[in-house]
Amino acid sequence: MTVHRLSPEILSAIEGAVGQNGVAADPAGMAKYLGDWAGDYRGNALAVLRPASVAEVQALMRLCNELGLGVVPQGGNTGLVSGAIDSKGGLVVVSLERMNAIRQIDTENFTLQADAGCVLQTIKDACEARDCLFPLALGAQGSCQIGGNAATNAGGVNVLRYGMARDLILGLEVVLADGELWNGICGLRKNNSGYDLKQLFIGSEGTLGIITGVEVKLFPKPAKTETAYLGLASFEAAVTLFNRARRECSDLISAFEIIGSECIELARLIDPGTRAPVSAPVQVLVELSSSAAIDLNALLAGFLGDALESGLVTDAVLAASTAQARSFWAIREGLVEGQAKRGYHVRTDLSVKISDIPALIEQARRFVAYDHPGWIPLAYGHAGDGNIHFNVLPPAELAEHEARARGAEVIAGLYEIAVGLGGSISAEHGIGRSRRQEFWARLSPTHRRMVAALKSALDPKGLMNPGCLLPETETFR
Amino acid sequence: MTVHRLSPEILSAIEGAVGQNGVAADPAGMAKYLGDWAGDYRGNALAVLRPASVAEVQALMRLCNELGLGVVPQGGNTGLVSGAIDSKGGLVVVSLERMNAIRQIDTENFTLQADAGCVLQTIKDACEARDCLFPLALGAQGSCQIGGNAATNAGGVNVLRYGMARDLILGLEVVLADGELWNGICGLRKNNSGYDLKQLFIGSEGTLGIITGVEVKLFPKPAKTETAYLGLASFEAAVTLFNRARRECSDLISAFEIIGSECIELARLIDPGTRAPVSAPVQVLVELSSSAAIDLNALLAGFLGDALESGLVTDAVLAASTAQARSFWAIREGLVEGQAKRGYHVRTDLSVKISDIPALIEQARRFVAYDHPGWIPLAYGHAGDGNIHFNVLPPAELAEHEARARGAEVIAGLYEIAVGLGGSISAEHGIGRSRRQEFWARLSPTHRRMVAALKSALDPKGLMNPGCLLPETETFR
Numbered sequence: 013m014t015v016h017r018l019s020p021e022i023l024s025a026i027e028g029a030v031g032q033n034g035v036a037a038d039p040a041g042m043a044k045y046l047g048d049w050a051g052d053y054r055g056n057a058l059a060v061l062r063p064a065s066v067a068e069v070q071a072l073m074r075l076c077n078e079l080g081l082g083v084v085p086q087g088g089n090t091g092l093v094s095g096a097i098d099s100k101g102g103l104v105v106v107s108l109e110r111m112n113a114i115r116q117i118d119t120e121n122f123t124l125q126a127d128a129g130c131v132l133q134t135i136k137d138a139c140e141a142r143d144c145l146f147p148l149a150l151g152a153q154g155s156c157q158i159g160g161n162a163a164t165n166a167g168g169v170n171v172l173r174y175g176m177a178r179d180l181i182l183g184l185e186v187v188l189a190d191g192e193l194w195n196g197i198c199g200l201r202k203n204n205s206g207y208d209l210k211q212l213f214i215g216s217e218g219t220l221g222i223i224t225g226v227e228v229k230l231f232p233k234p235a236k237t238e239t240a241y242l243g244l245a246s247f248e249a250a251v252t253l254f255n256r257a258r259r260e261c262s263d264l265i266s267a268f269e270i271i272g273s274e275c276i277e278l279a280r281l282i283d284p285g286t287r288a289p290v291s292a293p294v295q296v297l298v299e300l301s302s303s304a305a306i307d308l309n310a311l312l313a314g315f316l317g318d319a320l321e322s323g324l325v326t327d328a329v330l331a332a333s334t335a336q337a338r339s340f341w342a343i344r345e346g347l348v349e350g351q352a353k354r355g356y357h358v359r360t361d362l363s364v365k366i367s368d369i370p371a372l373i374e375q376a377r378r379f380v381a382y383d384h385p386g387w388i389p390l391a392y393g394h395a396g397d398g399n400i401h402f403n404v405l406p407p408a409e410l411a412e413h414e415a416r417a418r419g420a421e422v423i424a425g426l427y428e429i430a431v432g433l434g435g436s437i438s439a440e441h442g443i444g445r446s447r448r449q450e451f452w453a454r455l456s457p458t459h460r461r462m463v464a465a466l467k468s469a470l471d472p473k474g475l476m477n478p479g480c481l482l483p484e485t486e487t488f489r
Numbered sequence: 490m491t492v493h494r495l496s497p498e499i500l501s502a503i504e505g506a507v508g509q510n511g512v513a514a515d516p517a518g519m520a521k522y523l524g525d526w527a528g529d530y531r532g533n534a535l536a537v538l539r540p541a542s543v544a545e546v547q548a549l550m551r552l553c554n555e556l557g558l559g560v561v562p563q564g565g566n567t568g569l570v571s572g573a574i575d576s577k578g579g580l581v582v583v584s585l586e587r588m589n590a591i592r593q594i595d596t597e598n599f600t601l602q603a604d605a606g607c608v609l610q611t612i613k614d615a616c617e618a619r620d621c622l623f624p625l626a627l628g629a630q631g632s633c634q635i636g637g638n639a640a641t642n643a644g645g646v647n648v649l650r651y652g653m654a655r656d657l658i659l660g661l662e663v664v665l666a667d668g669e670l671w672n673g674i675c676g677l678r679k680n681n682s683g684y685d686l687k688q689l690f691i692g693s694e695g696t697l698g699i700i701t702g703v704e705v706k707l708f709p710k711p712a713k714t715e716t717a718y719l720g721l722a723s724f725e726a727a728v729t730l731f732n733r734a735r736r737e738c739s740d741l742i743s744a745f746e747i748i749g750s751e752c753i754e755l756a757r758l759i760d761p762g763t764r765a766p767v768s769a770p771v772q773v774l775v776e777l778s779s780s781a782a783i784d785l786n787a788l789l790a791g792f793l794g795d796a797l798e799s800g801l802v803t804d805a806v807l808a809a810s811t812a813q814a815r816s817f818w819a820i821r822e823g824l825v826e827g828q829a830k831r832g833y834h835v836r837t838d839l840s841v842k843i844s845d846i847p848a849l850i851e852q853a854r855r856f857v858a859y860d861h862p863g864w865i866p867l868a869y870g871h872a873g874d875g876n877i878h879f880n881v882l883p884p885a886e887l888a889e890h891e892a893r894a895r896g897a898e899v900i901a902g903l904y905e906i907a908v909g910l911g912g913s914i915s916a917e918h919g920i921g922r923s924r925r926q927e928f929w930a931r932l933s934p935t936h937r938r939m940v941a942a943l944k945s946a947l948d949p950k951g952l953m954n955p956g957c958l959l960p961e962t963e964t965f966r
Contacts, residue, residue: 211688469946
C-alpha cells in the first residue's frame with residue numbers, strides 16, 4: 013500500500029518531531045530536493061523533512077516506524093544514480109542539511125567528527141586551515157555532504173592514494189529504522205572488536221539507516237605537490253606508465269587521471285580558451301604530493317625523463333607553477349561540466365582490471381561506432397583504479413526523448429562489455445534506482461539472499477529508501 | 490542440547506563429505522588442533538575435519554546444517570583469544586590447512602588470490618620473488634593462514650602504513666552456514682556495488698561462515714628500507730616524535746614501534762647477548778621504505794638530526810646495514826618470544842587515541858605498582874596506531890594457578906583504565922572466547938541487538954563458532 017498524502021494529523025505529528033521549520037510539503041518548498049544535480053531525474057515526495065538534531069532524526073524515525081512511512085535520506089543531492097530521488101511518491105525525503113556542524117577537529121590524532129550534513133568542502137577547508145588534509149576529492153565537493161559521501165562510499169580523484177570514503181571513515185553515528193541510535197564514533201585508529209558495524213552503512217545508500225554523524229581520518233597536509241600533463245600514443249602505454257609510476261614514485265602518487273583527447277572539446281564548452289598542453293590521443297594528468305623533505309620535483313622530472321626517453325610518453329609538461337597545475341585540473345574538471353552542459357548523455361562508471369583498460373575502451377568505442385553511429389564516445393577516468401567513465405553524447409540533432417530511449421541501449425551494450433571483461437557497472441557512483449535492475453539481475457541467488465537478509469535484519473519493515481539498491485517491496489503496512 | 494559424541498553413522502556421513510583422510514576423531518590425531526600457540530588454552534572437539542576443497546567444505550557444512558552440528562573454523566591456530574579453541578566440546582573443528590595453494594599472482598594488477606589455508610609467509614615469499622610486497626606482517630606469519638588473517642582482521646607492525654587485513658582484502662570466497670558458496674572474488678580494485686558483503690566476514694572470527702579463499706592487494710616491493718633505533722626520555726616525547734615523523738616523512742613510515750626499556754630483559758631470554766642500541770627509558774624502532782628514486786637515508790638522517798638537536802630524541806642509531814636493521818627487529822620480536830617463555834602472563838591489546846598513550850601507560854603502571862606489587866609491567870606496541878600491548882608478568886615465585894586467578898584481576902583493572910580513556914580492549918587481537926564477556930558487557934543494547942540480528946541473518950541456527958564473540962546460545966536443535 014502506498015500513502016498518497018499525509019493527513020493533517022500525521023503532518024502535525026511530524027511537525028512535533030522536527031518542528032514547523034523542518035517541514036516542507038508544498039511543491040515550491042520541496043522543488044530543490046526533488047531534482048538532481050545533473051538534471052537527469054525528477055522526484056516526488058509527500059513532504060521534505062529537515063531535522064536539526066540527532067534527537068529530531070530519532071523522533072522522526074520513531075514516528076515513521078509507527079506509521080510504516082518510507083523515507084528517502086538525502087545529503088547534498090549530488091548523486092548520479094537517483095539514490096536520493098524517488099519518482100513514485102508515497103515517501104518522505106529526510107534532508108540532513110540543517111545538521112551541518114563540524115563537531116571536532118583533533119590535529120594531534122588526525123581525526124575529525126562532523127554532522128552528516130556538513131558539506132565536504134567545508135570539512136576540507138577547515139582541515140587545510142589546520143595544516144591537515146582530508147583527501148576525499150570529487151567534482152561535487154562544494155555541495156555534497158559527508159553523510160552522503162559515507163552512505164554512497166564516494167570515490168573521486170584521490171582514491172588511488174587514500175582510498176574510497178570507506179577507507180577514510182573511522183566511525184559513524186546512525187539512526188536506525190526504528191529510531192534507535194547507534195553510536196559508532198570512538199576516536200580510535202584501531203579497534204578490532206567484533207563485527208565492524210559501520211561497514212554495513214558505508215555504501216548502503218540509505219537503505220539501512222540514516223547516518224547522522226561521521227568520524228574521518230585526516231592526513232598531514234602535503235607541503236609539496238607536483239603536477240604533470242602527459243601525452244601518450246595509446247591506452248596501453250598509459251597502463252604501462254602507471255605501473256612504472258607505482259614502482260618508481262613510491263606511494264606518493266595522489267592522482268593518475270586518463271583523458272581521451274576527444275574529451276578536450278567538452279572542456280572548451282566551459283572555457284573556450286582551453287587548450288590541452290599536449291597533443292596526443294591519450295593524455296594523462298599525474299599528481300604527486302609529499303612532505304617538504306622530499307625532492308618531489310626531481311622525482312617526477314626523473315621519472316618523466318626516463319618515460320620520454322623510452323618513448324612511452326611522447327610529450328610531457330611539468331607544471332612550473334600552482335597556476336599551471338590548476339589549469340591542468342581545469343581541463344579534467346571542465347570536461348565533466350562540459351558534458352553536463354550538453355544535456356542528456358550516456359554516463360557510465362565502469363571498472364575493470366587496470367590491465368584491461370585498453371580492451372574496455374577499444375571494445376566500447378567499436379561498439380558505439382558500429383551500433384550507434386553519430387554518437388560521440390568519450391573515455392576518461394581514474395586509470396589507477398581501473399575506473400573508466402566511458403560516456404557517450406547523443407548526436408546534437410537528436411530530440412531528448414529519442415536520445416534517452418536510444419541511450420538505454422547504449423548503456424546496456426557498454427555494461428555487457430564491462431561485465432564480459434569481468435568488470436563492474438558501478439566503480440564508484442553506486443547503484444541507486446537507475447542501476448538497480450541491471451545490478452540485481454547480475455547477482456547470484458546466494459548474493460541476493462544475503463543482501464535481503466541484511467536488509468531484513470536492520471530494516472524489517474522496509475522503510476529505508478525503498479526502491480534504492482534492492483528491488484522495491486511493499487513499504488507501508 | 491550438546492552432542493557428546495559422533496555416532497558411527499554421522500562419522501561415516503562426515504567421511505563421505507571430506508574423505509577418510511580429512512577426519513581425525515582420536516585424541517592423538519586431534520591434539521595439535523586443540524591447543525593454542527601460546528599454550529594458554531586447551532580445547533575439546535568431537536572431531537577435527539580437514540576438507541581439501543571448497544566443494545568438500547560445502548558438503549561438510551550442508552551436513553552440519555542438517556545435523557545442527559556446530560563448527561569451529563580454524564586457520565593456523567595462532568590467535569591469542571581462544572577464537573579457534575573451544576573447551577566445552579560438542580563441536581567439530583574445521584581446519585583449512587589442506588587448502589593451501591596460491592591460486593594466482595597478478596603482478597600487472599597487483600593482486601593475489603589464495604586458498605584460505607595458505608600460510609602468510611608463503612604468500613609473502615611468493616610476492617617477494619615477483620618484486621611485490623604483501624605487507625601484512627606479524628609474529629605468527631610463519632604459521633598463521635590468510636583465511637584466519639581475514640577472519641580475525643589481523644594487524645601487526647605495518648598497519649600504520651598499509652592498514653589492517655581489512656584494508657588489504659579485495660575479495661573473499663565464503664561457504665555459508667547452510668553450505669551455500671558466496672564468491673566475492675572479482676579482481677577489481679574498485680567496485681562500489683551495493684552492500685560490501687566481504688566486510689561482514691572480515692573480523693567476524695568464524696561466526697558467520699567459513700572463508701575458503703582470499704584476494705588481496707599487493708604493493709611494489711620497496712627498493713629501499715631505512716631503520717633506526719631511538720632513545721627518548723618519555724612516552725610523551727615518543728608521541729610528539731611520531732607526529733613530527735608523520736608530517737616530515739610523508740607516507741613512507743612503515744613501522745613506528747615503541748618499547749619500554751623494561752622489556753629488553755625479555756629479549757635476553759631468547760638471545761642472552763641482546764643489548765639495546767640505546768639506553769633510555771623509552772625506545773622507538775622506526776622504519777621507512779620507498780622506491781629507489783628517493784634518498785631515504787638522507788630523509789631519515791635529516792629527520793633524526795633535527796629530533797636530536799631539539800632534544801626530543803636523546804640517542805639514535807641509524808642502521809648501517811641490513812644485518813644491523815635485523816638486530817633491531819630481533820629485539821622487538823625477542824621480547825614477545827621472551828615473555829611467552831616466562832609462561833603464563835597477563836596479555837593485553839589496548840588502544841587509545843595516540844595522544845593518550847602516555848596517560849594509558851602511566852595509569853597502568855601505577856595500578857600495577859599499587860594494587861599488584863611484585864608483578865612486572867611491560868609496555869610496548871604499535872604507537873602509531875595508538876595500540877599498546879601492556880603486559881604484566883607474575884612474580885616468578887607465584888604458582889601458576891594463583892597467577893592466573895590474580896591475573897584476571899590485573900586484566901580487569903587494565904581494561905577499566907583503557908575504557909576510562911575512551912579506549913578499546915581489543916585493538917587487533919579480536920574477541921574470541923577469552924574476551925567475550927568483557928566485550929559484550931560493554932556494548933550498548935542497540936549494538937548488541939544489531940550484532941545478534943546479523944548473526945541470525947547469516948547463521949540462523951547458530952552453527953558457526955558458537956561461544957566465540959557472541960554469548961553462547963543453543964547450537965544443536
